[in-house]
Amino acid sequence: MGYYGIFKITGRLDVREVIQVSRLNGFPFPFTKDQYTYSNNSVPLDPAKTITVTADYKNELELKRKLLQKHHHRCFRSLPLSMESQWEIMLLLFNELASCNPESFTFQKKGDECLFQNHLLEEEEAFVFRDVSTIALEPLDLVGRHVQEDLILMGDRHNGLFLEAGQLCFPSNWSLAFVQGMEFKSIHNPVPGIQNDGFIDKVERFISKIRPGTVWERKNWSITVTNMLDTPLETYSVWGKHRQEVTCENAGDLIHLRVEVQRLFRLPMNHDVLFTIHTYLLQLNDLIQQESWFKSFYQNIKTLPEEIAEYKGISTYRTELIRFLENHMEKERRGQ
Amino acid sequence: MAYTLQLTVKKIEHETDTIKKFTFTSDEIPLPPFGAGAHVTLHLPMGKRQYSLVNNPLEMKNEYVIAVKKISDHNGGSGYLHECIGQGDNISVSPPDNFFPLRTEAKHHVFFAAGIGITPFVSMMAYLKTIGRSFELHYAASGERECAFHRHIQNHFRSKSTFYFMKREEKIAKLKKALQNRTMGTHIYLCGPPAFMDILLEHSHKLRYPEKFIHEEQFQPAVLIENPQPFFVNLVKTKKTFMVSSGQTLLDALHEIDIYVPYTCRMGVCGTCEVEIEEGDVVHCDSFLTEEEKVGNMLTCVSRGIGHIKLRL
Amino acid sequence: MRPILILSEVRFKKDGLKEKELQKENGSSVELKLIDSPVDRKKIEQILKDKPLGTMLILYTGGAARKRIRRAANSAGFSHEDVRIGKMDTGTYCIFCSQCHRINRTASLEKSIICISCGQHLEPSNHYSSFQDAYLGYPIL
Numbered sequence: 001m002g003y004y005g006i007f008k009i010t011g012r013l014d015v016r017e018v019i020q021v022s023r024l025n026g027f028p029f030p031f032t033k034d035q036y037t038y039s040n041n042s043v044p045l046d047p048a049k050t051i052t053v054t055a056d057y058k059n060e061l062e063l064k065r066k067l068l069q070k071h072h073h074r075c076f077r078s079l080p081l082s083m084e085s086q087w088e089i090m091l092l093l094f095n096e097l098a099s100c101n102p103e104s105f106t107f108q109k110k111g112d113e114c115l116f117q118n119h120l121l122e123e124e125e126a127f128v129f130r131d132v133s134t135i136a137l138e139p140l141d142l143v144g145r146h147v148q149e150d151l152i153l154m155g156d157r158h159n160g161l162f163l164e165a166g167q168l169c170f171p172s173n174w175s176l177a178f179v180q181g182m183e184f185k186s187i188h189n190p191v192p193g194i195q196n197d198g199f200i201d202k203v204e205r206f207i208s209k210i211r212p213g214t215v216w217e218r219k220n221w222s223i224t225v226t227n228m229l230d231t232p233l234e235t236y237s238v239w240g241k242h243r244q245e246v247t248c249e250n251a252g253d254l255i256h257l258r259v260e261v262q263r264l265f266r267l268p269m270n271h272d273v274l275f276t277i278h279t280y281l282l283q284l285n286d287l288i289q290q291e292s293w294f295k296s297f298y299q300n301i302k303t304l305p306e307e308i309a310e311y312k313g314i315s316t317y318r319t320e321l322i323r324f325l326e327n328h329m330e331k332e333r334r335g336q
Numbered sequence: 337m338a339y340t341l342q343l344t345v346k347k348i349e350h351e352t353d354t355i356k357k358f359t360f361t362s363d364e365i366p367l368p369p370f371g372a373g374a375h376v377t378l379h380l381p382m383g384k385r386q387y388s389l390v391n392n393p394l395e396m397k398n399e400y401v402i403a404v405k406k407i408s409d410h411n412g413g414s415g416y417l418h419e420c421i422g423q424g425d426n427i428s429v430s431p432p433d434n435f436f437p438l439r440t441e442a443k444h445h446v447f448f449a450a451g452i453g454i455t456p457f458v459s460m461m462a463y464l465k466t467i468g469r470s471f472e473l474h475y476a477a478s479g480e481r482e483c484a485f486h487r488h489i490q491n492h493f494r495s496k497s498t499f500y501f502m503k504r505e506e507k508i509a510k511l512k513k514a515l516q517n518r519t520m521g522t523h524i525y526l527c528g529p530p531a532f533m534d535i536l537l538e539h540s541h542k543l544r545y546p547e548k549f550i551h552e553e554q555f556q557p558a559v560l561i562e563n564p565q566p567f568f569v570n571l572v573k574t575k576k577t578f579m580v581s582s583g584q585t586l587l588d589a590l591h592e593i594d595i596y597v598p599y600t601c602r603m604g605v606c607g608t609c610e611v612e613i614e615e616g617d618v619v620h621c622d623s624f625l626t627e628e629e630k631v632g633n634m635l636t637c638v639s640r641g642i643g644h645i646k647l648r649l
Numbered sequence: 650m651r652p653i654l655i656l657s658e659v660r661f662k663k664d665g666l667k668e669k670e671l672q673k674e675n676g677s678s679v680e681l682k683l684i685d686s687p688v689d690r691k692k693i694e695q696i697l698k699d700k701p702l703g704t705m706l707i708l709y710t711g712g713a714a715r716k717r718i719r720r721a722a723n724s725a726g727f728s729h730e731d732v733r734i735g736k737m738d739t740g741t742y743c744i745f746c747s748q749c750h751r752i753n754r755t756a757s758l759e760k761s762i763i764c765i766s767c768g769q770h771l772e773p774s775n776h777y778s779s780f781q782d783a784y785l786g787y788p789i790l
């Protein structure tokens with residue numbers, strides 16, 4: 001899948017076109033119903049893959065590494081207890097990269113001696129499994145620099161799930177520094193209407209029941225008024241103000257549908273849970289080119305309950321957004 | 337985990353007179369990794385049988401190792417493995433699952449085993465030794481000759497292990513004593529016959545140890561129905577009616593009519609196959625649902641209706 | 650009844666003693682330890698070591714001491730729910746600055762504050778982290 005696969009098939013297109021095509025083709029459009037519902041819409045994945053390599057691999061890895069370099073304290077956190085699972089995740093992801101994209105990555109393990117080669121970035125990582133003296137970074141921090149996903153480790157403890165380590169470069173308005181060490185339940189505290197019906201308890205129970213070796217996927221969407229992947233709470237004052245700038249004329253340029261493909265995987269060896277988040281952005285101007293997507297998006301925005309709109313940060317410009325979409329609809333109708 | 341692995345019996349060793357150790361491997365595929373306390377499910381002619389893995393998860397060399405005590409003739413699972421399976425034979429195995437994981441947050445792990453209940457701890461102790469964590473073992477058996485892994489434990493974990501080969505009364509008194517005076521940060525694990533587990537569980541209650549620090553291996557469903565009876569099911573949402581025969585689980589019957597209820601463990605421990613009961617009496621055989629939850633819900637993999645039940649499906 | 654350990658800063662001695670009497674009446678075996686602030690980590694670890702399995706810890710401490718003790722207790726094997734905060738008036742709340750991670754003190758969760766480290770105008774929320782022992786402060790633009 002991904003970069004090379006597309007390139008081979010469409011070898012005569014220029015690079016910019018390739019990326020454009022893949023962005024629309026590979027975009028994980030999240031809406032299945034024409035009305036907003038909040039539910040645990042997880043589905044099991046077969047084969048059980050935790051990560052995806054897309055055409056944006058190089059660009060995103062460059063950005064990710066820049067953020068890690070500049071704001072390490074913001075983008076990486078870990079508790080000592082997470083070490084064994086961090087090692088397991090590193091093996092798992094290197095293995096998966098290599099077995100799913102053999103032309104781009106190679107991984108060899110002889111006994112505990114490991115060698116990972118990243119042919120896309122022309123790099124290699126040689127290390128001894130579970131020997132910290134052979135790596136310069138913590139395992140999760142290291143392997144995270146070779147995948148596009150943000151990586152969160154939830155420790156499965158006798159009294160619940162706890163966020164014990166994370167490499168988070170592309171969060172949607174949350175702070176890893178604040179939630180590290182927290183129970184799963186309290187991390188999700190502020191989603192409106194969620195505490196009341198025990199929904200989060202059910203989700204936690206669902207996660208704690210995930211069997212070793214299986215992957216569950218759900219898509220979570222939001223809207224951003226930037227084309228930036230990195231929208232942490234820490235820089236809200238920088239990117240948050242763009243919410244005021246939306247008009248029904250510029251909405252198509254400014255507004256992006258942001259979809260997080262979230263996958264949950266039970267680590268077989270340490271019994272903790274790996275949570276991967278792959279973030280995709282699609283500009284509204286691109287989105288409305290697909291008629292079915294446009295319709296579905298419009299219906300969902302229109303039926304979104306006010307408190308959810310507030311939670312997702314859409315309230316400020318919802319009127320402008322809806323007007324933009326209705327104008328587009330009108331144009332299409334006249335055009336036909 | 338619907339898929340199975342086709343494995344070859346690489347080695348069979350006598351552990352004691354009645355216990356054999358089986359090593360499975362594959363030349364074609366890498367075996368999925370597993371954690372300490374995990375088990376594999378063997379697909380045998382008489383049905384599925386689960387056995388704990390005894391090898392060290394960190395030193396797994398594409399092998400699964402189990403130890404089986406012969407408790408039946410060749411018509412039962414253990415007898416079949418002892419009498420009908422030989423080196424080089426092939427066998428279908430579901431990938432490892434784990435309902436008895438180590439609580440890695442513990443400062444100190446204390447294992448209580450009786451008889452063949454030692455198997456998960458063999459793997460756990462090897463793992464903890466590799467990662468340098470503190471543990472101790474209390475192991476009851478009828479005698480040294482009948483004691484599986486006795487030599488292995490003496491060789492690798494001698495200073496951390498206590499064996500109990502004495503008479504029953506004395507054994508119980510000593511095991512209870514070993515349970516006493518435990519401190520915060522300790523997690524206690526029990527594995528053995530029901531009577532052994534009950535005695536230690538009861539004693540731990542008496543000592544006021546919170547249940548969250550006590551862990552039991554659970555292989556068998558909480559209740560086994562001796563003579564399963566057929567029953568009728570009404571699905572109120574999809575408006576279907578069908579019969580579950582005596583040899584069938586409700587889960588299988590639902591799948592047969594294309595009502596897909598997700599499942600994983602098939603032994604009433606994981607709770608995935610839960611459905612809501614609209615009406616009717618149910619024999620609950622799981623060890624997952626709370627008493628309150630059992631009022632309106634059931635696990636379709638092990639529990640059965642009586643006569644006629646209605647489900648919200 | 651579970652054994653109970655009460656850790657109290659000297660300034661909350663009265664509250665600690667009251668708790669001790671209350672728990673005694675309930676039939677628990679109770680131990681009360683008074684500690685000086687700032688708390689010494691080694692000393693806390695010593696106090697928390699080898700407590701009977703099932704011990705409940707009740708804290709009459711505020712601020713940084715509470716966070717430190719809670720973390721020491723968690724590494725000593727106390728679960729989150731084994732550590733309770735006693736009823737006392739510390740007079741302050743901790744606000745975690747979402748922009749620079751500085752923990753600010755404030756007398757009220759109702760009023761917005763200015764972060765003493767980065768100067769950001771913050772609105773305290775009810776999103777609480779027991780790990781940070783602080784409430785999240787959202788930026789006001």
Ligand SMILES: [Zn+2]
Nearest residue numbers: 746749764767
């Ligand atoms: Zn600040």
